[in-house]
Amino acid sequence: MIRVVVADDEAMVRTGIRGILETDPGIEVVAEAANGHEAIDLVARHRPDVAALDIRMPGLDGLGAAEAICRSTKDTAVLMLTTFSEDSYIARALGAGASGFLLKSGDPRELIAGVRAVSEGAAYLSPKVAARVISNFGGDRMLRAERARAAVAGLSDRERQVLALLGAGRSNQEIARELFLVEGTIKSYVSTILNRLGVRNRVRAAIIAHEADLIDD
Incomplete structure (x- = not known):
């Protein structure tokens, strides 16, 4: 069972998120928070697998909560809920250690x-928000795309396959199943890919996968 804490300052939105998540019998919303301070307290109390945090909340916002949660525990993955008007916050959330980004208005x-x-250790970028995440890294987008394609060109065919699936939000287990390999082999591939791309985590690798146009939207 995947245990989730949901944080949003609007009660109706929290109820909607809970309703959507609990249509999946493998997911349980264990607590709801109306601001960042409550989210931090509830994560400490319940030790959920995932904290789904709205970016804008009164008092301590979702970014502050994400920073505190990622600093205090490695057991809870942070999934940020964003809107198109909040692009400027995404880089900070990435720096804080968030594992995924979703549009609140998405599917x-x-x-x-x-x-x-994210509960399985994967990075997840909603297809609709991926371009927004990419745009927050500054510089010329075409130049970054060229650099991403050049970096990806240095990978083997199999490594590019793994990177594409990683960028699409697949966990190691899912990638292994899709490529008919054992999970330990995928972990080794991911480690090699991160080293060759010069990035520290799966989210950054996923962004390169999107910049290099490896992802089928």
Whole structure:
């Protein structure tokens, strides 16, 4: 069972998120928070697998909560819920250690997919928000795309396959199943890919996968 804490300052939104998530029998919303301070307290109390945090909340916002949660525990993955008007916050959330980003106005199925992905240690970028995440790294987008394609060109065919699936939000287990390999082999591939791309985590690798246009939207 995947245990989730949901944080949003609007009660109706929290209820909607709970309703969507609990259509999946493998997901349980264990607590709801109306602000960042409550989210931090509830994560400490319940030790959920995932904290789904709205970016804008009164008092301590979702970004502050994400920073505190990622600093205090490695057992809870952070999934940020964002809107198109909040692009400027995404880089900070990445720096804080968030594992995924979803548009609040997106397909409800993406919410379930995102929670499942980050709970299994994967990075998850909603297809609709991926371009927004990429745009927050500054510089010329075409130049970054060229650099991403050049970096990816240095990978083997199999490594590019793994990177594409990683960028699509697949966990190691899912990638192994899709490529008919054992999970330990995928872990080794992921480690090699991160080293060759010069990045520290799966989210950054996923962004390169999107910049290099490896992902089928």
